[in-house]
Amino acid sequence: MWHQRLGHPSNGVYDLLPVVSKRVKDFSVCSTCMKAKQSRVVFHSSENKRDDIFEMIHCDLWGPYRTASLCNSFYFLTIVDDYSRGVWVYLLRNKTQVGETIRNFMTLIKRQFNKEVKVVRSDNGTEFTSLTKEFRELGIIHQTSCVGTPQQNGRVERKHRHILNVARSLLFQSSLPIKFWGESVLTAAYLINRTPSRVLNGKTPFELIYGKPPAYDELKVFGCLAFAHKQRRDGDKFDARSRKCIFVGYPFGKKGWNLYDLDTKEMFVSRDVVFVENTFPFASEMRDKQYDFGDFGFLDEEDVDNTKLGRVIEPVVKKTGEELPSENLEALITKDIMEIVTNAATEEAVGKMVDDGIVDTTPALHDDAVIVVGDDTSSGDDENVLESDESNDNDSDDEKLGCGMRQKWLPVKLHDYALHTVKDHAKWDVILSDKSEYPLSDYLDSSKFSAKYRSFLAAITAETEPTTFRQAVAEERWRKAMQHEIDALEKNKTWELTTLPVGKKVIGCKWVFKIKYRADGTIERFKARLVVLGNRQKEGVDYKETFAPVVRMSTVRTFLSVAAAREWELTQMDVHNAFLHGDLKEEVYMQLPPGFRSGDKNLVCRLRKSLYGLKQAPRCWFAKFRSALIGYGFKQSYSDYSLFTMKKGTAELYVLIYVDDLIVGGNDFKANSDFKAYLGECFHMKDLGSLKYFLGIEVARNKNGIFMSQRKYTLDIITETGLLGAKPATFPIEQHQTLGLAEGPLLPDPERYRRLVGRLIYLLATRPDLTYVIHVLSQFMKSPRTDHMEAALRVVRYLKGTPGQGVVFRSNCDLKIHGWTDSDWSGCPLTRRSVSGWFVTLGDSPISWKTKKQDSVSASSAEAEYRGMANAVRELRWLRRVLTDLGVTHHGPMDLYCDNQAAIYIAANPVFHERTKHVENDCHIVREAVQEGTIVTPKVSSKNQLADILTKALGRRDFEAIVFKLGVCNPHFPT
Numbered sequence: 001m002w003h004q005r006l007g008h009p010s011n012g013v014y015d016l017l018p019v020v021s022k023r024v025k026d027f028s029v030c031s032t033c034m035k036a037k038q039s040r041v042v043f044h045s046s047e048n049k050r051d052d053i054f055e056m057i058h059c060d061l062w063g064p065y066r067t068a069s070l071c072n073s074f075y076f077l078t079i080v081d082d083y084s085r086g087v088w089v090y091l092l093r094n095k096t097q098v099g100e101t102i103r104n105f106m107t108l109i110k111r112q113f114n115k116e117v118k119v120v121r122s123d124n125g126t127e128f129t130s131l132t133k134e135f136r137e138l139g140i141i142h143q144t145s146c147v148g149t150p151q152q153n154g155r156v157e158r159k160h161r162h163i164l165n166v167a168r169s170l171l172f173q174s175s176l177p178i179k180f181w182g183e184s185v186l187t188a189a190y191l192i193n194r195t196p197s198r199v200l201n202g203k204t205p206f207e208l209i210y211g212k213p214p215a216y217d218e219l220k221v222f223g224c225l226a227f228a229h230k231q232r233r234d235g236d237k238f239d240a241r242s243r244k245c246i247f248v249g250y251p252f253g254k255k256g257w258n259l260y261d262l263d264t265k266e267m268f269v270s271r272d273v274v275f276v277e278n279t280f281p282f283a284s285e286m287r288d289k290q291y292d293f294g295d296f297g298f299l300d301e302e303d304v305d306n307t308k309l310g311r312v313i314e315p316v317v318k319k320t321g322e323e324l325p326s327e328n329l330e331a332l333i334t335k336d337i338m339e340i341v342t343n344a345a346t347e348e349a350v351g352k353m354v355d356d357g358i359v360d361t362t363p364a365l366h367d368d369a370v371i372v373v374g375d376d377t378s379s380g381d382d383e384n385v386l387e388s389d390e391s392n393d394n395d396s397d398d399e400k401l402g403c404g405m406r407q408k409w410l411p412v413k414l415h416d417y418a419l420h421t422v423k424d425h426a427k428w429d430v431i432l433s434d435k436s437e438y439p440l441s442d443y444l445d446s447s448k449f450s451a452k453y454r455s456f457l458a459a460i461t462a463e464t465e466p467t468t469f470r471q472a473v474a475e476e477r478w479r480k481a482m483q484h485e486i487d488a489l490e491k492n493k494t495w496e497l498t499t500l501p502v503g504k505k506v507i508g509c510k511w512v513f514k515i516k517y518r519a520d521g522t523i524e525r526f527k528a529r530l531v532v533l534g535n536r537q538k539e540g541v542d543y544k545e546t547f548a549p550v551v552r553m554s555t556v557r558t559f560l561s562v563a564a565a566r567e568w569e570l571t572q573m574d575v576h577n578a579f580l581h582g583d584l585k586e587e588v589y590m591q592l593p594p595g596f597r598s599g600d601k602n603l604v605c606r607l608r609k610s611l612y613g614l615k616q617a618p619r620c621w622f623a624k625f626r627s628a629l630i631g632y633g634f635k636q637s638y639s640d641y642s643l644f645t646m647k648k649g650t651a652e653l654y655v656l657i658y659v660d661d662l663i664v665g666g667n668d669f670k671a672n673s674d675f676k677a678y679l680g681e682c683f684h685m686k687d688l689g690s691l692k693y694f695l696g697i698e699v700a701r702n703k704n705g706i707f708m709s710q711r712k713y714t715l716d717i718i719t720e721t722g723l724l725g726a727k728p729a730t731f732p733i734e735q736h737q738t739l740g741l742a743e744g745p746l747l748p749d750p751e752r753y754r755r756l757v758g759r760l761i762y763l764l765a766t767r768p769d770l771t772y773v774i775h776v777l778s779q780f781m782k783s784p785r786t787d788h789m790e791a792a793l794r795v796v797r798y799l800k801g802t803p804g805q806g807v808v809f810r811s812n813c814d815l816k817i818h819g820w821t822d823s824d825w826s827g828c829p830l831t832r833r834s835v836s837g838w839f840v841t842l843g844d845s846p847i848s849w850k851t852k853k854q855d856s857v858s859a860s861s862a863e864a865e866y867r868g869m870a871n872a873v874r875e876l877r878w879l880r881r882v883l884t885d886l887g888v889t890h891h892g893p894m895d896l897y898c899d900n901q902a903a904i905y906i907a908a909n910p911v912f913h914e915r916t917k918h919v920e921n922d923c924h925i926v927r928e929a930v931q932e933g934t935i936v937t938p939k940v941s942s943k944n945q946l947a948d949i950l951t952k953a954l955g956r957r958d959f960e961a962i963v964f965k966l967g968v969c970n971p972h973f974p975t
Helices: 011-016 031-037 095-113 132-138 150-174 178-192 205-210 301-307 345-349 425-431 451-462 469-473 476-491 553-566 617-632 669-682 711-720 750-765 768-780 786-801 861-885 901-908 921-932 946-950 956-963
Strands: 056-062 075-081 087-092 119-122 141-144 225-229 242-247 257-261 267-270 273-276 495-499 509-517 523-532 569-575 583-590 603-609 643-648 651-658 661-666 685-690 697-702 705-709 806-810 817-824 835-842 845-853 894-897
Touching: 056 095, 056 150, 075 095, 075 150, 075 178, 087 095, 087 150, 087 178, 132 141, 150 178, 225 257, 225 267, 242 273, 469 476, 469 509, 476 509, 476 523, 553 651, 553 661, 553 705, 553 806, 553 835, 553 845, 553 861, 569 669, 583 617, 617 651, 617 669, 643 861, 651 669, 661 669, 669 685, 697 711, 711 750, 711 786, 750 768, 750 786, 768 786, 768 835, 768 845, 768 946, 806 845, 817 861, 817 946, 835 861, 835 946, 845 861, 845 946, 861 894, 861 901, 861 921, 901 921, 946 956
Parallel strands: 056 119, 119 141, 817 894
Antiparallel strands: 056 075, 075 087, 225 242, 225 273, 242 257, 257 267, 495 603, 509 523, 569 661, 569 685, 583 603, 643 651, 651 661, 697 705, 705 806, 817 835, 835 845
16 A cells, blocks of 8 residues: 555565555565556676687678668678677668578588588577578578567677778778778678787687787778779880779679779779878768768869869769868969859840830941831731730739738738849849848859859849840840841841732741850940740741750759760850751741831841741751761760761771750860861850850859759749748748649739749759749649748748859769659549659769659559659660760660569569559560669658659758758858
8 A cells, every 4th residue: 555655666666765664565476566666677788608719690680771882782691600700791672681691601611611500699680580490491590589589699790880880980091982981891700810800818709719819911991092003905105004093892702802993983803013001092982971061172263274184183072961172262263163144134135125215326127227216016907016015113012922912911821921023133232131031142152153254243243135125225235236146137138128919917026135244244345135036936837847845854964964974075166146057948928027127118027037936947947957966976865966076097086966065075185176167167156165154054163063943934933923021931841731732812923923933943944842833833733822932932042042152063973973863642633643852863963853643643642652663764875875885885774763662572573563564564674674674663761762752842951951962052051
C-alpha cells in the first residue's frame, strides 16, 4: 500500500523513510512499475574471444550511400575475424551480392589458410537471413542479433565506426571529392589490418593472421600527387613519359599502386610510380562543403588567356559541402558573365501599339517620302489592325499585374507585401533605397564580381529601351537606327514598291527596339528591327510549311557541360538580318513601315526576301544556313537538328543554332577561326566574342566551370509584377496546396496571368527548383482564378529572394550520365493521374529536368513509378546519343535512381504479372534497357531522391535540402 501511496518508488527509498516499517516492505514485482519504468538491460562488454582465426566471423552491410563510388558501388560489406580482429571490406552495387561475396570469402579462407568457418554472426537483414539454410547445410552456426539490438553484433558495428573514421580522415587530408569514398574505405581497411592494437597486446591483425609482421615500406600518403611511367606504344619519341595521377590505394593481387589519372579520369595500377607525398592536387581546389556553389568565382577579362585550349589544370570534383577557395573571390568576372540585353523583350514588344503622335522629319524611305509618327503598327485595312496590348499611361496602379488582384481586407495577405509599382528601370534607385522594408539589395549583390563588371552592370541598368514607336521617334539615335534598318532592307532588295493587286490582302508591320552592348558595358549600337505582323497571314495563301528546328535547352546544357570538362573555347556569333537571307517563294504584300510613307499612298511592299515576323521566315533562313554548313563539311545531328558537328583529324568543331544566334565551340582555335571566316564570306556575321549572353541566359566561365543564370530576366519579371519591395518567400509553393480544387472567383483579366506564367516557363532553362510549381500553374491558363494568381505571385516573391540563382557545369565533370526518377501516385486531384519527374546530371552537372503528368491513371504506386522510369529512360537514351554526337563515349551503363523497390523489380524481371499486364508495351523500354546493360536501376532512399522536388510540393526544410544537391548556386547573393 505504501508503495502505491508514494507513487511507486524504488525499493531503496524505503530505507530512508522511518514511517515505513520493515514488515510492510514488499519486494515483489510490481506490474505498474514494469509498465512505467522498465528499461533495457545493460550491455556488458564481452571478453569472449575465439581460440583460432576464422572460427567466428562477424558480418554487416553498410549503405546505401547517396553517391556512387568510382566503381559504381553504393554499399560495402564488412567481415571481421573474431580472433585476430582482421577486417575485410568488399564494395557492392546492391544487396543481392552479399551472399555470393560471403561464399567466396569462405572459399578463400579454406584454400589459403586451411580453416573452416564455424560461426557467422550478423543482424537480421534479409541479405544474411537468406543464407541461413545454406549455413545449416554446411554445419555453420548462424547467430543473429535480436531485433533493434545492434549491440549484439558489436564487433563489426564498432569496426564500421573505425573504418569510417579512418576513411573520413583520408578524404579530409587529401581533399578528395566524395566519389572517392570507396577507395578511402578500402584503404582504411588495409591500414587498420597493419595498425597495432592494445586489444591484441600491441600486435597487428596482419601478424596474427599471417604469423609475421607487416612491411611498411610500400605505404604512401593517400591522395597525394603521383607520376606513373607512361609506356610508349605509338613510337613518338617526344610524347610525355609520365601520367599525372593521385594515389588512391593498394590493389589486391598485384604488386603496385592504385592510381587515378587526372587527365583521362580513369583508374589503373602501376608499379613504376614516383610519389610527391606532401602535395595534394585536390587540396587547392576544394573545401569541406559539397553542393554549396555560393562562392563560385569568375575570371577577369585579362585572365581569360589563361583558360585557352591546351592548358593543364588540376581537377576539381564536387563533394559534400564544397566551397571554392577564397583566392577566387578577389579577382572576379568581367568578360564571362553576360551581356544584359533582354533579347526576350522582342516578344514583349510585338503586338503593342500607341495612339497617333506628332509629325517629325528624318531620312525617309525614298526622296519623296517623309517619316510620320503614328501607330506602332502599319496595317492594310481595319480588319488587320491588332488590338493593343500595351497598358495606357493613365491606368491606375490597381490595374498593374500583381496589384488589385489581392484581397486587401485580409490582413494575413498584406503582411507579406510592401508594394511599389514600377514602370521604368530608371526608377530602381527609389526601390533600392532604405524606404523599402525588403530592399532588393538584401538579396542581390555584385561584390563578388570585378570592378569592371560592376561598371558593366551599372551601365546596362542606366539605359532603357523604348517599347513603342512613339517613344523611339522622340530620340535622334532611334530615328537613325530606323533609317539604317530601312537602308539595309532596300540594299538587300527585300521588297519592291507596287500597288496592291485585286484580291490580295496586305499585312502590317511594326518596329522593335533593342540596345546592343559590348562586353565592357558600353553601347555597341541602337538596333531597330522591322517585324511583319505574321499573325495576320493565312495558311495555304501566304505560307505553307513553317517548321524550323531550334536547339533544345537540354542540348545547350549538355554541350556546355562537355565544353567545361574538355576546356573547349566557346564563342558566340550573330547573323545580321538573318531572315533577309532567306528567299521567299510565296506572294506576300506588306504595308509601308510605320513612320515612312511614299508620295503615292496606294503603294505597298511586295516582299521578295524573307522578313522577321513572317511565318515561313525561320524555315527559309534555316534551309539556307544549313546548306552553308553542309557545304563546309558539317554533319547535322539526328538527335538535335540544330546541332552540327565536324571532325577533321584531331580537330573538332560544333555549332548550335537558335534562329540567328550561334554558339561555336571546339578544341582547335585555328579551325574555329577558319570557320568564322567562311561564315563571314557567306553572310553578314557579327562575332560577339566569348559566350556570355545567349537567348536571355547569362553565361560566366572560369577554370572551375561554367555558370548559367537568368538574373536580368528574373529582375524584369519582378519589376513587371510590382513586387520589387515585396517580402521574399523562402520556397515557391505551399506544401499540400491543391490549386486544382481552388474555388475562388475567376480573374477578370486572365491575360495577365497567362503572360506571367508564360514568362516564368522560360526560367526553367536554368531553374530546376521551379519545375514543379510552374507545371502546376500552367494547367490553369484557360480559366485562372484568384487563388492561381496568388500562387503565381508567390513564385515571383520566391524569385525576389533568389534572382541570381543558376546552374553550374563543373570543369572536372566525369561525363557519366546519372538519372533520378520519381512519381507522385494520383498526384492530380482532378484526374487522379500520377505526376512523374526526372532529373539528369552529367557527372555533377545538371543537364535535363522535367515534370510531366502521366497519360493514364495508374493502379498502384509501383505502376506509376514504372511509367515514370520509362519516360526517364527515353531521355537518358537521347542524351547518350547527343553525347555521341559531341564526341563523348559513355562507358558503362547509365544510372537511373528510383526509390520504389517494386518498380525496380519490375524493370529487372517480368514479375508481378497481375499488376503489370495492363501496362502499355512502350513502358517496358525500361526492362529492355536493363537487360541490354545500358541502364542500371539502383535503389535510392526517398530522403536522397533528387527528383522528389519535381513531383510534389515540399516543405521548406526538404525543399532547401534537395535544391542544395541539384548543382544550383547563387553567386549573386550578398555575403
